[in-house]
Amino acid sequence: MANIRTGxxxxxxxxxxxxxxxxxxxxxxxxxxxxRALSALLLLTMGGIHLFLVLxxxxxxxxxxxxxxxxxxxxxxxxxxAAPRRFLPVASVLGLLFMAGTLLALVLALTVGLxxxxxxxxxxxxxxxxxxESIGIIVLAVTTGLAFRMRSRTVASS
Numbered sequence: 001m002a003n004i005r006t007g008x009x010x011x012x013x014x015x016x017x018x019x020x021x022x023x024x025x026x027x028x029x030x031x032x033x034x035x036r037a038l039s040a041l042l043l044l045t046m047g048g049i050h051l052f053l054v055l056x057x058x059x060x061x062x063x064x065x066x067x068x069x070x071x072x073x074x075x076x077x078x079x080x081x082a083a084p085r086r087f088l089p090v091a092s093v094l095g096l097l098f099m100a101g102t103l104l105a106l107v108l109a110l111t112v113g114l115x116x117x118x119x120x121x122x123x124x125x126x127x128x129x130x131x132x133e134s135i136g137i138i139v140l141a142v143t144t145g146l147a148f149r150m151r152s153r154t155v156a157s158s
Contacts, residue, residue, distance in 0.1 A: 032150070035143040036088070040077040042136035043095055046102060047073020049129050056124070062117055072098055080143070088147040096140040103133040 051070035054063050076098055079091040106129060109119035119126060 032143060032146040035139065035146055036080050038139045039092065039095055039136075039143045040080040042132060042139055043073045043077040043080065043099065045132050046099060046129070046136060047071070047077070049125055049132065053125060061115060065115075069102060085147075085150060089144065089151055092140060092144040092147045096137065096144050099133055099136045099140055103130070103137060106130065106133070 047070040050066040050073070054066045054070070058066055076091065076095045079087075080095055083091040105114055106119065106126070108114040109117055110121060110126070121127065
């Protein structure tokens, strides 16, 4: 006899996951869309701060690096939102490394100097940048952890 399923058993949602928890096969965790969105927002904010600083007078080598930072922030923010689940771990790790590298560069500029530039804590948007990038690292670390946890569950259920 044919395998007949009730409407409840066929109640699938996006990505083929099932909301009925176990009626039809293994349950997969939903995409951590909130964490992805927060990660993207913080990457955009970081990039926006650097672009703002370029537009308000930061020039030379630092200006070029800030423009590249802004472009990188936009590209990684798009990747955080648009990446399929299987590429989310890569996108989140790259975002985390990018954010951590940017924060490290600021801390170096505040302490020992970087590329001959010494920044002051009272500098334009320095405290804001420290806060945004610190929170960004935490959010991206959580997103990365969730992405790898989802990936391992998907591999284990295959």
